[in-house]
Amino acid sequence: MIKHIVMWNVRGNTPSEKAHAVDRIKAAFEGLTGKIPGLLNLEVGADVSCIDYACDVVLYSEFDSAESLAQYAVHAEHLRVKAELGDLRVARHQVDYEAPL
Numbered sequence: 001m002i003k004h005i006v007m008w009n010v011r012g013n014t015p016s017e018k019a020h021a022v023d024r025i026k027a028a029f030e031g032l033t034g035k036i037p038g039l040l041n042l043e044v045g046a047d048v049s050c051i052d053y054a055c056d057v058v059l060y061s062e063f064d065s066a067e068s069l070a071q072y073a074v075h076a077e078h079l080r081v082k083a084e085l086g087d088l089r090v091a092r093h094q095v096d097y098e099a100p101l
Contacts, residue, residue, distance in 0.1 A: 001040070001062055001063065001064060001065075001098070001099050001100070001101050002062070002063045002064075002065065002066050002068070002069045002096055002097070002098055002099070003060070003061070003062055003063075003095075003096070003097055003098075003099050004059075004060075004061045004062070004063060004069055004072075004094075004095075004096050005058065005059065005060050005061075005094065005095045005096075006058070006059040006092065006093070006094045007055035007057070007058045007059075007092070007093045007094075008025070008055060008056060008057050008058075008088075008089045008090075008091065008092050008093075009055055009056050009089065009090050009091040010022060010025070010056045010057060010088050010089055010090065011087070011088055011089070011090055018056055019046070021056075021088045022046045022056055022057045024085065024088065025044060025057050025059075025085055025088060026044040026046070026057070028081045028084055028085055029042060029044050029059055029081060030042065030044060031081070032077055032078065032081060035075075035077045036068075036071075036072050036075055036077065036078065037068060037071065038063050038064045038065060038067070038068025038069070038071065038072070039061060039062075039063055039068065039072060040061075040062040040063060040064055041060075041061060041062040042059070042060070042061040042062075043059075043060045043061070044057065044058070044059050044060075045057065045058050045060070055091070055093065062099075066098075069096065
């Protein structure tokens with residue numbers, strides 16, 4: 001199993017603007033459930049710590065193999081979501097790692 005974790009800081013001058021951006025990200029990625037072969041689990045969470053070095057939102061997903069993750073990266077639905085949300089982020093961090101099933 002491959003775990004794929006992506007964290008973003010989002011655009012917004014107010015907490016309300018940032019919350020709206022996080023809601024859009026959450027809805028868009030959750031809409032991928034059941035559409036991507038090999039995607040076993042997907043969850044999106046908004047930061048509640050409010051510490052200055054925290055990211056605003058995290059995507060946690062699990063894939064059955066590295067090949068499935070690679071196919072996800074170029075899948076039409078994933079590319080659509082990336083294009084739809086591209087202007088919302090100001091920073092992105094990613095970690096992919098292998099984990100036992």
